[in-house]
Amino acid sequence: MIRVLLADDEAMIRSALAALLRLEDDIDVVAECADGTEAIARAVELEPDVCVLDLEMPGVDGVDVAAQLSRRIASRFVVVTRHARPGVLRRALASGVAGFLPKSRGADEVAQVVRKVAAGGRYVDPEIAADALTDERCPLTPRELDVLRVGRRGETTGQIARTLSLAPGTVRNHVSVVLGKLGVGTRQQAVLIAEEKGWI
């Protein structure tokens, strides 16, 4: 019997998927959670074999849940999403997510992926992979991304320079190159674009 934890903030989808998965002979849904925080608490308590996590949950998203749990328990993780934002598959794979599929897949397919992942395999849905491969490449260098990342909460140039051990002038140079590459006027706008595209 594969013990599954299900986390999705949309109650209709969560209960329907849970009911459908329970119809499978070898799968038991042991917990249904409405958000990421609850999923982490229940997973630590129950140690399910597989956690099926919705990507778009308020607060802690599915990939974050997987990243936090993979260090604490031996569960395997499957992330489902309605719309895979750029960069999210890379982030998921790096966080130890073993399965990634769109929500449009039927419960029978989800069950197959759960079985495969429980057996130690990995499954990346072709659609999600195709999306990831057609992502726009990030035109920024790792250092420029560092500057944006460190300054994403509106930190001053001085603060960024101290955090990265750079001269303020160097930080200003990086920022001006970033603004030029992204065609925007302020660092805040550059941060927004980079976050939207999953670069930082």
Add this chain to the structure above:
Amino acid sequence: MCHAHTLGCVHSKPHPRGRGSFELARGIWATWWYTVSAVVLFEVFLITAWAGAWATPAGGTDVDLIVLGLGIVWLIATFWILVAYRRREEQGPLLPRRYLPALAVCVVVAAAMPFTTGSWLAGVAFLLQPLVILNWQRGVRLRVVVAATAALIAVAFIDRAHAATSLHPAAWAVGVAFSIILPLASVTSLWWWDVLVAFDRARAVESRLAATQERLLVATDVHDLQGHHLQVIALQLELAEKLMGRDPDAALEQIRAARVSVGEATQGTRDLAMRFRTVSLADELANARDLLQAAGIAATAEAAVDIDAAPADVLGPVIRETTTNVLRHGGGRRARLALELGASGWRYEIVNDRTGGATDGDGSGLEGIGRRVAEAGGTLDVRRDAHEFAVVVSVPGEQK
């Protein structure tokens, strides 16, 4: 495809200042400073011409220095009026209230000129210049400039008959020439600036219009697509509902059909969204490498120099499919992707150290690749042995 292109452009260059504003592009400000320097340079000529006229021995005392001093004050004041012009609005006031002191300074300087130099023309020239560069309405400025130039010519004649006869004729002629030309020259410069601003606005409006049309087109497509599918699904479900009591098997059949329709709708929506995603093969290869690396596979990707010439419509799906295969089966530690141009054409190769489970599930994917490649006149080779799994795709292409 052209739709995809326009929308792509609009997306890749987000409008940083919001959609409603008419902010000017960055580059255009350089042109503004050229315009200002041209006007300022004309004014410097005027000041030096008049100061120079009295520097001749005939001028006597320090008239030239006084003209120079007044001229510099005047130059700074007119510069402020130009700065006001930069932010002008079409229907705005002649001069915003807070710039009025600059105009007052100009008037004072102009009034002081005849008393210092004895030349009415100098005074009128220094008075009219700041007036012509105010924010006149379209058409009005032309009349203002013509009137100013006429006035300057008239005053030059009066002056010639009276006070300025004591000056050297050549120096006097230079001063007169610059005085008369200045309003016309300044306004011409500003007119060029106005034309440029108009162009810039037209460009902004055009790109917004293109984006709007694109959005409308997409909205119509989405509406048609979803409307059609939802209608079909509604009918199938209604039929299933009616059949449920009489013929459960037929009802089940309709429910299955409805699920298939839902799948089609999803796929259609996705195709619509993907229509606007175009990515170069080089980016796709680099993305593939990044993904594999993120999955803990030591992956390398080599791309030919002129990779942009490769047939992306054939090779793109091949790269996607083969990378997905490597990803989904997992277990491997190494992968190598290469796309190169040889004597016989383009050759894409992906090799990984996956050994087990090579046959599970990827049969259909590879078949699809084979079909696609064959249509393009190429070949597909799959090689597997105890240590490696390799897919090699060759498609025709010419070496430059």
